[in-house]
Amino acid sequence: MAVVVVLAAVGVGGWLYVRSLTPKLELGVGYAARVACGCRYMGNRPLGSCYKDFEPGMEQIRLSEDPRARTVTAYVPLIARRTVRYDPVLGCQPEPYRGKSLPVH
Numbered sequence: 001m002a003v004v005v006v007l008a009a010v011g012v013g014g015w016l017y018v019r020s021l022t023p024k025l026e027l028g029v030g031y032a033a034r035v036a037c038g039c040r041y042m043g044n045r046p047l048g049s050c051y052k053d054f055e056p057g058m059e060q061i062r063l064s065e066d067p068r069a070r071t072v073t074a075y076v077p078l079i080a081r082r083t084v085r086y087d088p089v090l091g092c093q094p095e096p097y098r099g100k101s102l103p104v105h
Contacts, residue, residue: 025060025080030094032061032074033084037092040065040072047072071095 032054039050047065054061064073072092075081083095 025076026082028058029061029074029076029080030082032058032063033072033082034092034094036063036065036074037072037084037086041070041086042091 035053036047036050039045039053040047047063050063060076061074062077064075065071066073070086071083072086073081073083084092085095086092
């Protein structure tokens with residue numbers, strides 16, 4: 001019984017920790033997607049080389065691209081995701097945010 005209680009406490013603690021990081025990760029993936037889009041479609045570099053443009057602490061963010069749609073997606077699996085689309089006139093533009101809306105103060 002004690003093992004179940006310890007495992008439950010660890011699970012709840014882990015969930016609360018991830019929830020506390022979510023706002024920072026949402027901001028980070030948005031920044032990463034924008035930087036990687038510029039690197040890929042404006043700088044004509046391979047997507048894999050765009051990681052070196054990231055700031056320290058962004059190592060957990062992953063990138064993917066859709067060359068036909070000219071989009072780059074930055075994500076932290078199961079937590080945060082943002083997609084940026086390259087437009088030849090406007091540059092790299094984020095797609096509309098589909099997460100929770102933040103309260104307005």
